[in-house]
Amino acid sequence: MSIMNLKAGQTAVITGAGSGFGLELARLGASKGLNLVIADVQQDALDAAKAELTGLGAKVVALRGDVSRAADVEALGTICLENFGVPHLVINNAGVAHGGLIWEHTTSDWEWVLGVNLWGVIHGVRVFTPLMLEAARKDRAWQGHIVNVASMAGLLNSPNMGAYNVSKHAVVSLTETLYQDLALVTDQVHASVLCPYFVPTGIHQSHRNRPAELRSGGKPTPSQMIAQAMSTKAVTSGRVSATDVAQLVFNAVEQNQFYVYSHPQALGMVQTRLEDVVQARNPTDPFAGKPELGESLRKALREAMGG
Template structure:
């Protein structure tokens, strides 16, 4: 996708973090913006900021766990702007703890947003883009699904999150291959950020009542504390990741990494599989984190 001006971008999780930065760059490039989020106050603030910059903006509350709400978002985008060219399936939440301590509600919430949200967005908007392409011979589209480095690694006490993000990587790789198979005018990329200050470690603030969690276990409290520290201390900003993402779209680059230096861990993980070794120590380079986690589990 080479042209952004006057094209339409749909962004889920648009009120904060990566989503907000995608919107700000889209505005700067002259795009028309469709913003979706579950937090009304933050959504209103982002919409007002973008409109002040002169952008055309449609903002909607949307819980991406529900297909009918994602479909309503697509319908509203078409009614307002007549086409969709760029989609960021970006809404995401975080949750940790020992995997056997995660409740059914934990699984339903995290998979509902992180995986089913991407499934709904991919299915609905890919089909919509094909329809747009039928009436526009010059149509160019692109879909960016936000996964994580957790989609390529398996750190302990992050099981629910790891599962959701591995699935997003697989889904997006398959989407890329399927689009190429039919020679579609639509590209695909997967964004795999590492520790970037986005607020995801505090995503429980928007956890819906129908999947409310129980009193956190010691492992969930420990995972929360470590996640808070790791995310808040990240040196790469959401803005930098968003800029890298738009460049990747222009360059038709599939894998987008916020921290390429962390790929050595991915390589070692792949070698474990190929060489049929048992999974390696995720804390080999940072044993103090392992000991910190163990100490908190004993509290």
């Protein structure tokens, strides 16, 4: 297993770098002397991040962009090449959250969540992987790494989070396949998938950056309001920080570790789900360990639906 040493003068591309995981990853990259190419859909947050990172001594290029749009990610690749060359580290981090009963998601809901969470990763892989492979072919000592940010929701299927679950399962699948495909053609470029659980990052407020053309227009449904309240409580009460997770990511890159977990203790639920699959048994109640939470959600939803 090859070890990658991240060192000063190398370049990292980070999407969603204006806040949350992205900003903490960029801060850690700056502390290591990496050149930074950062992107975010929120201009003021991006400007603030660039100013802070530059103040830390990093060379920073910032580009406002929506990762769901192919042209925006392609522009990110171009600006990286023009300023620093091929990046050694690419972190497809940008993500949004949206909950509610799965049949209540509108077409716009699906397009927004899948656009950012899945297509953003697809575009990042499509744009940067060929560049990294070409750099590896030209220099046998060159190494690169791609990190895609999924979620524990990519390994579980918690109710009332349909679109988010679907998007993150797809990212896990995409990244596992990327890992295997890379192994067929190179020993110099690798991949990891980050599956965080509840960490205070601000993702529960991601609707603030939802494009006007993808807003549903109507009032949120009761299930969506319940999901928002539960997400806010869970995310804001998380004890593992985004800073902690950023360090885990950099450790994983340097150790060529594929799966990165912020809360390994949640893997028991993943094991139960996989045992359901292997044994062809009906899905286990996700609230078996916290029955009072499940009963509260059932009661709230049934009351909201007049049941």
